[in-house]
Amino acid sequence: MGRVLLLQGNQAVVEGAIAAGVRFYGGYPITPSTEIAEGMAKRLPEVGGKFMQTEDELAGIGTVIGASMGGVKAMTATSGPGFSLKQEMIGLACSAEIPCVIVNVQRVGPATGQPTSPAQGDVMQARWGTHGDHWLIAVSPSSVPECFDLTRRAVALSETYRCPVILLMDEIVGHMRERIELPDSYEHLPVVKRKAPSVPPEEYMAYADTDGSKVPAMAAFGSGYRWHVSGLVHDETGFPKGTPAATKNSQDRLREKLAKNEEDIVKAERYRADDADVVVVAYGGAARTAYDAVDLARGAGIRAGLFRPITIWPFAERAIGELTQKAKCLLVHELNCGQYVREVERAVKGRVPVRLYAKYDNEPATPEQLLAEIRKAAEGIKEGRQ
Amino acid sequence: MKSMEELVNVYFRPGRLPHLWCPGCGNGVILGALLKAIDAEGLEKDNVAIISGIGCSSRASGYVDFNTANTLHGRALPISTGLKMARPDLNVITLSGDGDCSAIGGNHLIHAVRRNVGLTLVVFNNSIYGMTGGQYSPLTPIGSRATTAPYLTIEPSFDILALAQAAGATFTARATTYHVPVLVDVLRKGIRHDGFSIIEVVTGCPTNFGRQNKIGAPALMMEWQKDHAVPRAAWEKLDDEARRGKFPIGVLFERTDEKEYTKAYDEIIERAQAAKKEETA
């Protein structure tokens, strides 16, 4: 049995979080993410969880990190200005390997920008927002049902890999309403738990790779395993150690823990892409235009398709590279002046032309507008132009 | 009460010494007093969390055998709050420098106080930014020299306990590293207090405050504490003239008429679940 509902993307995130076992939320309201805070304020105490409206975004993610150290799945949500404020703490969560989910419902930036208009200008910030080399995961939903699914997945990934996960949304997906089917109860849905120590407390080392997975087991504070959390470079004991070898080892493990598991982490959707000459690459809200544009192009005799990264970071380098075996041109469409396109170019390495349809006037593209760009790409192929 | 040597054996993490503090620094005295208080209160190591920010003082968390975290500059209180929300059963003790909690973390301080979250905040007030080498903090007395105030400071300093009281504190106390029995006593009372407690500890930084301000050797900084701190009971009897330049120590303010935050939150859970039941009935 299920329920058929008409929900906003932001509301579906709330349901996804509850279903995933999130039991703490700390955050500061900001458009266009506020419905997530409002929803969590209502839903969390119903299931015995806790919600806090903190004094600012730094405290929002701070309480989330603290709750996660206490063994509770925790999440925060924000938009551009607040996402900027959270960056230092995201780095702490990367370094100390504290699982947490940060939702960023993107709006037009920089600064206050346009609070109620869609943009995808934070896609590189999601990867490189905090200082220093670091590794994290970002996923981006394109529909309301996917908001529910990807929130659960974001929680599961953060618990599995002990790292912050960014749920990178945009105003389109956050505020649009769609039909969604949800189970009556979430009790039977699988919930991912972080790996617990398999050794007694006196042998526990909080950052030791005991099983070759590169992901150390994490004990909750108060569970009888006493350990030390630090944002200083540390060795496997968790205590600060700044030797060249300790510094490099720590960076290597943090990188490899995600790199080693890319098959599990990196997901994408391919729509009519197998035999396509022109493959549109688009994510999040911008990808919605692409389904229709691809269909229109096919109707007009152009072999077009869509590659939609669901995992934004780590980047789908191999899959994008493979696209070039068939495709004659990739057309990146994003709601910014062109950010992700550079990653695509890096993966394509000049094997086929990479074009950009950048839309940064605070409105999403129409299928017709994107179709016009697909046509240009197809003509370019015909004429051998790059 | 255990001797310091016994306390070190029981509560210090093996292999974590020597500490990074300079000779004559008061931070070790504060950490020692905290261990005495924890021991005297009979707290289990597993049930104690020590969360600190960034600074010389905040390094204390790494030396002792509890659930510990050395977090980010100014952010110890939000992280402590989140942990307390997740685990209200833990004794969460937050350690912070004067800069850590009154400058970069000042906003978090007033809100943690206002919410009355059940944390024990120990402010190591050495009147200076120690870790970064002697810049002035909001608690540096006006007219002091600092590396960023070569012509002396013109900013009035906070009385951090008055600030906390204005923000709605339910427990404030002060001690110095000279008055160790008072320090242990107020730490014990702060730990026992069911709500947010703030304990300011006046401590000396001979390297970065004393030297610049020509106060002299560590022992002279302790003498200064002895001469300027007045126990609360005696303080009450002093007139304004006699109080000038001095400060009271001991428990300065306490009230028990406000619910601790996580306990108050349980009422939200009850209300939400009752409303849900009604909705589905």
Ligand SMILES: Cc1ncc(C[n+]2csc(CCOP(=O)(O)OP(=O)(O)O)c2C)c(N)n1
């Ligand atoms: C965001 C940020 N800004 C600045 C610093 C540099 N910094 C580290 S500790 C510190 C001041 C420490 O002074 P205080 O909090 O009084 O503690 P103390 O070292 O005196 O114990 C500063 C400015 C930092 N680590 N992070």
